[in-house]
Amino acid sequence: MASVNRFNHIGFEDFRRFAQDESMSNYERIGFPDSYRQGYEAAIHEDICRKLTNLRAADRKVVDIGPGCSDLPKMLISLCGSRSHSLTLIDSQEMLNLLDDAPWVEKVGAMYPRCRDWIAHNAGKVDVILCYSVLHYIFVDVGFFDFLDSSLSLLAPGGQMLIGDIPNVSKRKRFFASATGVRFHKDYMKTDEAPVVEFNTIEPDQIDDAVVMALIQRARSQGYDAYVLPQAPDLPLSNRREDILITRP
Template sequence: MTKNFTQLGYEDFRDLASDPSLSKYEKIGFPDAYRDGYEDQIFADICAKATHLGRSAQTVVDIGPGCSDLPNKLINLCVDRQHQLTLIDSAEMLSLLPGGSGVEKVDALFPKCPELNERLAQKVDVIVCYSVLQYALIDTALYRFIDAALSLLAPGGQLLLGDIPNVSKRKRFFASEAGIAYHKTFMKTDQAPEVVFNRIEFDQLDDAIVLSLLQRARAQGFDAYVLPQHPGLPMANRREDVLITRP
Protein backbone atom coordinates (compact mmCIF):
# COMPACT_ATOMS: atom_id res chain seq x y z
CA MET A 1 0.00 0.00 0.00
CA THR A 2 1.33 3.46 -0.88
CA LYS A 3 0.44 6.27 1.47
CA ASN A 4 1.25 9.97 1.38
CA PHE A 5 2.82 10.65 4.76
CA THR A 6 3.70 14.30 4.16
CA GLN A 7 2.15 17.22 6.04
CA LEU A 8 0.50 15.10 8.70
CA GLY A 9 -0.88 16.55 11.91
CA TYR A 10 -2.15 15.33 15.26
CA GLU A 11 -5.66 14.59 14.02
CA ASP A 12 -4.26 12.71 11.01
CA PHE A 13 -2.33 10.44 13.34
CA ARG A 14 -5.53 9.63 15.22
CA ASP A 15 -6.92 8.32 11.95
CA LEU A 16 -3.75 6.43 11.06
CA ALA A 17 -3.68 4.75 14.47
CA SER A 18 -7.25 3.55 13.94
CA ASP A 19 -6.66 2.18 10.43
CA PRO A 20 -6.23 -1.62 10.63
CA SER A 21 -4.90 -1.78 7.06
CA LEU A 22 -1.70 0.05 8.00
CA SER A 23 1.49 -1.40 9.44
CA LYS A 24 2.77 -0.15 12.80
CA TYR A 25 5.29 2.00 10.92
CA GLU A 26 2.73 3.46 8.53
CA LYS A 27 0.59 4.37 11.53
CA ILE A 28 3.38 6.70 12.68
CA GLY A 29 3.98 8.20 9.26
CA PHE A 30 6.82 6.09 7.86
CA PRO A 31 7.04 3.66 4.97
CA ASP A 32 8.06 0.27 6.33
CA ALA A 33 11.48 0.47 4.63
CA TYR A 34 12.45 3.46 6.80
CA ARG A 35 11.87 1.75 10.16
CA ASP A 36 11.53 -2.03 9.77
CA GLY A 37 14.73 -3.64 11.05
CA TYR A 38 16.21 -0.36 12.29
CA GLU A 39 14.53 0.25 15.63
CA ASP A 40 17.11 -1.59 17.73
CA GLN A 41 19.76 0.73 16.30
CA ILE A 42 17.52 3.77 16.72
CA PHE A 43 16.86 2.93 20.36
CA ALA A 44 20.56 2.37 21.01
CA ASP A 45 21.27 5.81 19.53
CA ILE A 46 18.60 7.38 21.76
CA CYS A 47 20.07 5.74 24.87
CA ALA A 48 23.58 6.84 23.91
CA LYS A 49 22.39 10.48 23.95
CA ALA A 50 19.71 10.47 26.66
CA THR A 51 22.17 8.83 29.05
CA HIS A 52 19.98 9.16 32.16
CA LEU A 53 17.84 6.35 30.76
CA GLY A 54 20.64 4.05 31.90
CA ARG A 55 20.20 5.10 35.52
CA SER A 56 17.61 3.77 37.96
CA ALA A 57 14.39 5.34 39.30
CA GLN A 58 14.28 8.29 36.90
CA THR A 59 11.26 10.32 35.83
CA VAL A 60 10.87 9.94 32.07
CA VAL A 61 8.48 11.53 29.57
CA ASP A 62 7.98 10.49 25.95
CA ILE A 63 6.18 13.13 23.88
CA GLY A 64 4.53 11.54 20.86
CA PRO A 65 5.71 7.94 21.25
CA GLY A 66 3.55 6.54 18.45
CA CYS A 67 2.95 2.79 18.33
CA SER A 68 5.98 1.09 16.73
CA ASP A 69 8.51 -1.12 18.54
CA LEU A 70 10.43 1.97 19.69
CA PRO A 71 8.06 2.96 22.54
CA ASN A 72 7.79 -0.71 23.51
CA LYS A 73 11.56 -0.78 23.97
CA LEU A 74 11.35 2.35 26.10
CA ILE A 75 8.54 0.90 28.20
CA ASN A 76 10.51 -2.29 28.81
CA LEU A 77 13.63 -0.35 29.77
CA CYS A 78 11.70 1.91 32.14
CA VAL A 79 9.97 -1.00 33.85
CA ASP A 80 13.31 -2.79 34.19
CA ARG A 81 15.05 0.31 35.56
CA GLN A 82 12.11 1.25 37.80
CA HIS A 83 11.62 4.58 36.06
CA GLN A 84 8.35 6.48 36.18
CA LEU A 85 7.32 6.84 32.53
CA THR A 86 4.69 9.19 31.12
CA LEU A 87 3.59 8.68 27.51
CA ILE A 88 1.84 11.67 25.90
CA ASP A 89 -0.08 11.03 22.70
CA SER A 90 -3.60 10.57 21.36
CA ALA A 91 -5.82 7.96 22.96
CA GLU A 92 -5.83 6.10 19.65
CA MET A 93 -2.03 5.76 19.64
CA LEU A 94 -1.75 5.03 23.35
CA SER A 95 -4.30 2.23 23.08
CA LEU A 96 -1.82 0.35 20.87
CA LEU A 97 0.88 0.39 23.55
CA PRO A 98 1.17 -1.92 26.56
CA GLY A 99 1.10 -0.65 30.11
CA GLY A 100 3.44 -1.62 32.90
CA SER A 101 4.49 -0.79 36.42
CA GLY A 102 5.12 2.94 36.65
CA VAL A 103 3.76 3.64 33.16
CA GLU A 104 1.26 6.50 32.80
CA LYS A 105 -0.59 7.32 29.58
CA VAL A 106 -1.80 10.88 28.97
CA ASP A 107 -4.22 11.59 26.11
CA ALA A 108 -3.14 15.07 25.00
CA LEU A 109 -1.53 17.19 22.33
CA PHE A 110 1.54 18.48 24.15
CA PRO A 111 1.82 21.11 25.60
CA LYS A 112 -1.96 21.33 25.97
CA CYS A 113 -1.92 19.31 29.20
CA PRO A 114 -1.72 21.96 31.95
CA GLU A 115 -2.31 19.62 34.88
CA LEU A 116 0.55 17.35 33.82
CA ASN A 117 2.81 20.33 33.08
CA GLU A 118 2.21 21.68 36.57
CA ARG A 119 2.62 18.30 38.27
CA LEU A 120 5.92 17.49 36.52
CA ALA A 121 7.42 21.00 36.48
CA GLN A 122 11.19 20.76 37.10
CA LYS A 123 10.87 17.06 38.03
CA VAL A 124 11.66 15.19 34.79
CA ASP A 125 15.06 13.59 34.29
CA VAL A 126 14.64 12.57 30.63
CA ILE A 127 12.30 13.75 27.89
CA VAL A 128 12.33 11.84 24.60
CA CYS A 129 10.68 13.52 21.63
CA TYR A 130 11.63 11.43 18.60
CA SER A 131 10.59 12.32 15.06
CA VAL A 132 7.92 14.67 16.41
CA LEU A 133 9.28 18.20 16.07
CA GLN A 134 8.17 18.52 12.44
CA TYR A 135 4.58 17.88 13.53
CA ALA A 136 4.85 20.28 16.46
CA LEU A 137 5.75 22.90 13.87
CA ILE A 138 2.36 22.31 12.22
CA ASP A 139 0.17 21.62 15.24
CA THR A 140 1.44 23.98 17.94
CA ALA A 141 3.37 27.18 18.53
CA LEU A 142 6.88 25.71 18.25
CA TYR A 143 8.57 27.85 20.89
CA ARG A 144 5.70 27.25 23.30
CA PHE A 145 6.25 23.53 22.73
CA ILE A 146 9.98 23.84 23.45
CA ASP A 147 9.53 26.16 26.43
CA ALA A 148 6.95 23.84 27.98
CA ALA A 149 9.26 20.85 27.58
CA LEU A 150 12.20 22.76 29.09
CA SER A 151 10.04 23.79 32.05
CA LEU A 152 9.63 20.10 32.95
CA LEU A 153 13.36 19.38 33.26
CA ALA A 154 14.81 18.74 36.69
CA PRO A 155 18.34 19.94 37.43
CA GLY A 156 20.60 17.83 35.21
CA GLY A 157 17.59 16.79 33.10
CA GLN A 158 17.92 15.92 29.42
CA LEU A 159 15.60 16.73 26.50
CA LEU A 160 16.32 14.78 23.32
CA LEU A 161 14.66 16.21 20.22
CA GLY A 162 15.47 13.33 17.93
CA ASP A 163 15.23 12.59 14.22
CA ILE A 164 14.75 16.19 13.09
CA PRO A 165 14.18 16.38 9.31
CA ASN A 166 16.29 19.44 8.57
CA VAL A 167 15.58 20.48 4.98
CA SER A 168 18.85 22.46 4.87
CA LYS A 169 20.86 19.36 5.81
CA ARG A 170 18.91 17.36 3.25
CA LYS A 171 19.75 19.86 0.50
CA ARG A 172 23.42 19.90 1.42
CA PHE A 173 23.51 16.11 1.23
CA PHE A 174 21.70 15.77 -2.09
CA ALA A 175 23.87 18.50 -3.62
CA SER A 176 27.00 16.49 -2.75
CA GLU A 177 28.61 13.71 -4.75
CA ALA A 178 27.70 11.21 -2.03
CA GLY A 179 24.09 12.40 -2.01
CA ILE A 180 23.74 12.24 -5.77
CA ALA A 181 25.12 8.69 -5.80
CA TYR A 182 22.82 7.69 -2.94
CA HIS A 183 19.78 9.11 -4.75
CA LYS A 184 20.59 7.35 -8.01
CA THR A 185 21.05 4.01 -6.24
CA PHE A 186 17.98 4.32 -4.01
CA MET A 187 15.69 5.58 -6.76
CA LYS A 188 17.22 3.33 -9.45
CA THR A 189 17.68 6.25 -11.81
CA ASP A 190 20.42 8.03 -13.75
CA GLN A 191 18.94 11.43 -12.85
CA ALA A 192 20.47 13.57 -10.11
CA PRO A 193 18.09 14.79 -7.39
CA GLU A 194 16.59 18.25 -7.79
CA VAL A 195 18.07 20.61 -5.22
CA VAL A 196 16.96 24.24 -5.05
CA PHE A 197 18.55 26.62 -2.56
CA ASN A 198 17.31 30.07 -1.50
CA ARG A 199 13.59 29.48 -1.73
CA ILE A 200 10.73 29.58 0.75
CA GLU A 201 10.08 26.18 2.34
CA PHE A 202 6.61 26.22 3.83
CA ASP A 203 6.14 24.18 7.04
CA GLN A 204 9.68 22.79 6.94
CA LEU A 205 12.32 22.68 9.64
CA ASP A 206 15.62 24.15 8.48
CA ASP A 207 18.95 25.37 9.83
CA ALA A 208 17.38 28.67 10.91
CA ILE A 209 14.86 26.91 13.13
CA VAL A 210 17.23 24.24 14.47
CA LEU A 211 19.89 26.77 15.42
CA SER A 212 17.31 29.15 16.88
CA LEU A 213 16.21 26.36 19.25
CA LEU A 214 19.77 26.17 20.55
CA GLN A 215 19.94 29.94 20.97
CA ARG A 216 16.59 30.06 22.76
CA ALA A 217 17.46 27.24 25.14
CA ARG A 218 20.89 28.67 25.91
CA ALA A 219 19.45 32.15 26.50
CA GLN A 220 17.14 30.61 29.10
CA GLY A 221 19.96 28.93 31.01
CA PHE A 222 20.16 25.52 29.34
CA ASP A 223 22.99 23.84 27.46
CA ALA A 224 22.06 22.79 23.92
CA TYR A 225 23.82 20.85 21.18
CA VAL A 226 23.19 19.60 17.63
CA LEU A 227 24.25 15.95 17.40
CA PRO A 228 24.62 13.69 14.37
CA GLN A 229 22.71 10.45 14.19
CA HIS A 230 24.61 7.17 14.13
CA PRO A 231 25.61 6.60 10.48
CA GLY A 232 23.85 3.22 10.48
CA LEU A 233 20.42 4.80 10.91
CA PRO A 234 18.24 4.97 7.78
CA MET A 235 18.04 8.78 7.51
CA ALA A 236 21.25 9.83 9.26
CA ASN A 237 22.42 11.59 6.08
CA ARG A 238 19.52 14.07 6.19
CA ARG A 239 18.31 14.16 9.80
CA GLU A 240 19.92 15.18 13.08
CA ASP A 241 19.22 15.41 16.81
CA VAL A 242 19.21 18.20 19.37
CA LEU A 243 20.11 17.52 23.00
CA ILE A 244 19.21 20.15 25.60
CA THR A 245 20.24 19.78 29.24
CA ARG A 246 19.47 21.74 32.36
CA PRO A 247 22.70 22.37 34.31
Protein backbone atom coordinates in the same frame (compact mmCIF):
# COMPACT_ATOMS: atom_id res chain seq x y z
CA MET B 1 14.63 13.39 -4.28
CA ALA B 2 11.11 13.65 -2.92
CA SER B 3 10.33 13.41 0.77
CA VAL B 4 7.79 10.95 2.15
CA ASN B 5 4.91 12.87 0.60
CA ARG B 6 2.16 10.55 1.83
CA PHE B 7 2.77 11.81 5.35
CA ASN B 8 3.43 15.53 4.72
CA HIS B 9 1.31 18.15 6.50
CA ILE B 10 -0.42 15.79 8.91
CA GLY B 11 -1.13 16.45 12.55
CA PHE B 12 -2.57 15.13 15.78
CA GLU B 13 -6.04 14.31 14.46
CA ASP B 14 -4.56 12.43 11.51
CA PHE B 15 -2.49 10.23 13.82
CA ARG B 16 -5.57 9.52 15.92
CA ARG B 17 -7.22 8.26 12.75
CA PHE B 18 -4.12 6.26 11.72
CA ALA B 19 -4.10 4.53 15.12
CA GLN B 20 -7.54 3.12 14.39
CA ASP B 21 -6.83 2.13 10.78
CA GLU B 22 -6.18 -1.61 10.79
CA SER B 23 -5.12 -1.52 7.13
CA MET B 24 -1.95 0.38 8.11
CA SER B 25 1.19 -1.13 9.57
CA ASN B 26 2.46 0.20 12.90
CA TYR B 27 5.18 2.08 11.01
CA GLU B 28 2.64 3.69 8.68
CA ARG B 29 0.54 4.65 11.69
CA ILE B 30 3.45 6.79 12.95
CA GLY B 31 4.17 8.39 9.58
CA PHE B 32 6.73 6.10 7.94
CA PRO B 33 6.74 3.62 5.08
CA ASP B 34 7.83 0.24 6.40
CA SER B 35 11.19 0.43 4.61
CA TYR B 36 12.24 3.43 6.73
CA ARG B 37 11.76 1.74 10.11
CA GLN B 38 11.46 -2.04 9.77
CA GLY B 39 14.65 -3.65 11.09
CA TYR B 40 16.10 -0.33 12.28
CA GLU B 41 14.40 0.37 15.57
CA ALA B 42 16.89 -1.51 17.78
CA ALA B 43 19.67 0.68 16.33
CA ILE B 44 17.52 3.79 16.84
CA HIS B 45 16.94 2.78 20.47
CA GLU B 46 20.67 2.32 21.02
CA ASP B 47 21.40 5.75 19.52
CA ILE B 48 18.82 7.35 21.81
CA CYS B 49 20.30 5.65 24.88
CA ARG B 50 23.81 6.81 23.98
CA LYS B 51 22.58 10.42 23.98
CA LEU B 52 20.16 10.31 26.90
CA THR B 53 22.68 9.10 29.46
CA ASN B 54 20.22 9.57 32.36
CA LEU B 55 18.45 6.46 31.09
CA ARG B 56 21.43 4.43 32.33
CA ALA B 57 20.79 5.50 35.93
CA ALA B 58 18.00 4.16 38.14
CA ASP B 59 14.76 5.53 39.51
CA ARG B 60 14.40 8.46 37.11
CA LYS B 61 11.30 10.19 35.78
CA VAL B 62 11.07 9.72 31.99
CA VAL B 63 8.63 11.28 29.52
CA ASP B 64 8.08 10.26 25.90
CA ILE B 65 6.17 12.85 23.85
CA GLY B 66 4.41 11.29 20.88
CA PRO B 67 5.70 7.72 21.30
CA GLY B 68 3.46 6.22 18.61
CA CYS B 69 2.88 2.47 18.50
CA SER B 70 5.91 0.82 16.89
CA ASP B 71 8.52 -1.30 18.67
CA LEU B 72 10.53 1.78 19.73
CA PRO B 73 8.26 2.82 22.65
CA LYS B 74 7.98 -0.83 23.64
CA MET B 75 11.77 -0.93 23.98
CA LEU B 76 11.64 2.18 26.15
CA ILE B 77 8.90 0.69 28.32
CA SER B 78 11.05 -2.42 28.85
CA LEU B 79 14.17 -0.36 29.62
CA CYS B 80 12.32 1.79 32.15
CA GLY B 81 10.97 -1.30 33.87
CA SER B 82 14.46 -2.78 34.17
CA ARG B 83 15.89 0.49 35.58
CA SER B 84 13.03 1.26 37.97
CA HIS B 85 12.19 4.42 36.06
CA SER B 86 8.70 5.89 35.98
CA LEU B 87 7.60 6.53 32.39
CA THR B 88 4.92 8.90 31.12
CA LEU B 89 3.69 8.45 27.54
CA ILE B 90 1.86 11.45 26.04
CA ASP B 91 -0.07 10.87 22.83
CA SER B 92 -3.62 10.45 21.58
CA GLN B 93 -5.58 7.92 23.60
CA GLU B 94 -6.12 5.95 20.40
CA MET B 95 -2.35 5.60 19.92
CA LEU B 96 -1.72 4.84 23.60
CA ASN B 97 -4.28 2.04 23.49
CA LEU B 98 -1.94 0.19 21.12
CA LEU B 99 0.78 0.02 23.79
CA ASP B 100 0.72 -2.37 26.73
CA ASP B 101 0.09 -1.10 30.23
CA ALA B 102 2.67 -1.56 32.99
CA PRO B 103 2.81 -0.55 36.67
CA TRP B 104 5.59 1.97 35.97
CA VAL B 105 3.86 3.52 32.94
CA GLU B 106 1.51 6.51 33.05
CA LYS B 107 -0.47 7.26 29.89
CA VAL B 108 -1.62 10.81 29.22
CA GLY B 109 -4.08 11.01 26.35
CA ALA B 110 -3.58 14.57 25.13
CA MET B 111 -2.15 16.78 22.44
CA TYR B 112 1.15 18.02 23.86
CA PRO B 113 1.68 20.71 25.17
CA ARG B 114 -2.04 21.34 25.66
CA CYS B 115 -2.00 19.11 28.75
CA ARG B 116 -1.33 22.23 30.83
CA ASP B 117 -2.36 20.83 34.21
CA TRP B 118 -0.06 17.83 33.80
CA ILE B 119 2.83 20.09 32.76
CA ALA B 120 2.29 22.42 35.73
CA HIS B 121 2.13 19.49 38.16
CA ASN B 122 5.40 18.01 36.83
CA ALA B 123 7.38 21.22 36.34
CA GLY B 124 11.03 20.77 37.36
CA LYS B 125 10.61 17.06 38.09
CA VAL B 126 11.53 15.26 34.84
CA ASP B 127 14.97 13.68 34.29
CA VAL B 128 14.52 12.54 30.68
CA ILE B 129 12.31 13.82 27.86
CA LEU B 130 12.25 12.03 24.52
CA CYS B 131 10.49 13.44 21.47
CA TYR B 132 11.47 11.35 18.47
CA SER B 133 10.32 11.86 14.86
CA VAL B 134 7.66 14.28 16.08
CA LEU B 135 8.95 17.87 15.76
CA HIS B 136 7.95 18.23 12.10
CA TYR B 137 4.36 17.34 12.99
CA ILE B 138 4.16 19.66 16.00
CA PHE B 139 4.05 22.87 13.99
CA VAL B 140 0.86 21.66 12.28
CA ASP B 141 -1.01 22.04 15.60
CA VAL B 142 1.13 24.18 17.94
CA GLY B 143 4.08 26.57 17.80
CA PHE B 144 7.67 25.39 18.07
CA PHE B 145 8.46 27.77 20.94
CA ASP B 146 5.34 26.80 22.91
CA PHE B 147 6.43 23.18 22.59
CA LEU B 148 10.02 23.99 23.58
CA ASP B 149 9.26 26.31 26.49
CA SER B 150 6.75 23.88 27.98
CA SER B 151 9.27 21.04 27.71
CA LEU B 152 12.11 23.03 29.27
CA SER B 153 9.87 23.86 32.23
CA LEU B 154 9.60 20.14 32.98
CA LEU B 155 13.32 19.42 33.27
CA ALA B 156 14.82 18.83 36.70
CA PRO B 157 18.40 19.94 37.42
CA GLY B 158 20.60 17.64 35.34
CA GLY B 159 17.63 16.73 33.19
CA GLN B 160 18.01 15.90 29.49
CA MET B 161 15.75 16.32 26.48
CA LEU B 162 16.32 14.73 23.08
CA ILE B 163 14.39 16.14 20.14
CA GLY B 164 15.29 13.39 17.73
CA ASP B 165 15.06 12.58 14.04
CA ILE B 166 14.53 16.15 12.83
CA PRO B 167 14.09 16.33 9.03
CA ASN B 168 16.26 19.37 8.34
CA VAL B 169 15.79 20.37 4.69
CA SER B 170 19.09 22.30 4.80
CA LYS B 171 21.00 19.17 5.83
CA ARG B 172 19.13 17.22 3.17
CA LYS B 173 20.20 19.72 0.49
CA ARG B 174 23.83 19.55 1.59
CA PHE B 175 23.71 15.76 1.34
CA PHE B 176 22.12 15.65 -2.11
CA ALA B 177 24.55 18.27 -3.41
CA SER B 178 27.45 15.96 -2.50
CA ALA B 179 28.89 13.19 -4.65
CA THR B 180 27.73 10.64 -2.07
CA GLY B 181 24.23 12.09 -2.11
CA VAL B 182 24.05 12.04 -5.90
CA ARG B 183 25.02 8.35 -5.95
CA PHE B 184 22.48 7.62 -3.22
CA HIS B 185 19.73 9.39 -5.16
CA LYS B 186 20.53 7.63 -8.42
CA ASP B 187 20.64 4.21 -6.77
CA TYR B 188 17.47 4.74 -4.74
CA MET B 189 15.44 6.33 -7.52
CA LYS B 190 16.82 4.03 -10.26
CA THR B 191 17.72 7.02 -12.43
CA ASP B 192 20.73 8.50 -14.21
CA GLU B 193 19.70 12.05 -13.30
CA ALA B 194 21.18 13.91 -10.34
CA PRO B 195 18.81 15.37 -7.74
CA VAL B 196 17.82 19.02 -8.14
CA VAL B 197 19.18 21.08 -5.23
CA GLU B 198 18.48 24.79 -4.77
CA PHE B 199 20.32 26.58 -1.98
CA ASN B 200 19.29 29.95 -0.49
CA THR B 201 15.61 29.35 -1.14
CA ILE B 202 12.81 29.40 1.43
CA GLU B 203 10.71 26.24 1.51
CA PRO B 204 7.40 26.85 3.30
CA ASP B 205 6.36 24.35 5.99
CA GLN B 206 9.86 22.82 6.14
CA ILE B 207 12.28 22.72 9.06
CA ASP B 208 15.63 24.18 8.01
CA ASP B 209 18.85 25.33 9.68
CA ALA B 210 17.14 28.55 10.76
CA VAL B 211 14.52 26.63 12.76
CA VAL B 212 17.07 24.27 14.30
CA MET B 213 19.38 27.12 15.32
CA ALA B 214 16.46 29.16 16.66
CA LEU B 215 15.51 26.28 18.98
CA ILE B 216 19.12 25.95 20.13
CA GLN B 217 19.39 29.70 20.78
CA ARG B 218 16.07 29.90 22.61
CA ALA B 219 17.02 27.03 24.94
CA ARG B 220 20.43 28.55 25.64
CA SER B 221 18.93 31.97 26.30
CA GLN B 222 16.85 30.40 29.08
CA GLY B 223 19.91 28.92 30.79
CA TYR B 224 20.00 25.45 29.23
CA ASP B 225 22.82 23.84 27.28
CA ALA B 226 21.78 22.80 23.78
CA TYR B 227 23.58 20.95 21.00
CA VAL B 228 22.95 19.71 17.47
CA LEU B 229 24.02 16.05 17.24
CA PRO B 230 24.39 13.71 14.27
CA GLN B 231 22.59 10.41 14.17
CA ALA B 232 24.52 7.16 14.15
CA PRO B 233 25.46 6.28 10.55
CA ASP B 234 23.55 2.98 10.63
CA LEU B 235 20.23 4.77 11.12
CA PRO B 236 18.02 4.85 8.01
CA LEU B 237 17.76 8.66 7.68
CA SER B 238 21.05 9.74 9.25
CA ASN B 239 22.24 11.40 6.03
CA ARG B 240 19.39 13.93 6.13
CA ARG B 241 18.15 14.09 9.71
CA GLU B 242 19.72 15.18 12.99
CA ASP B 243 18.97 15.52 16.71
CA ILE B 244 18.92 18.29 19.31
CA LEU B 245 20.07 17.49 22.85
CA ILE B 246 19.15 19.96 25.61
CA THR B 247 20.35 19.66 29.19
CA ARG B 248 19.56 21.62 32.33
CA PRO B 249 22.80 22.35 34.21
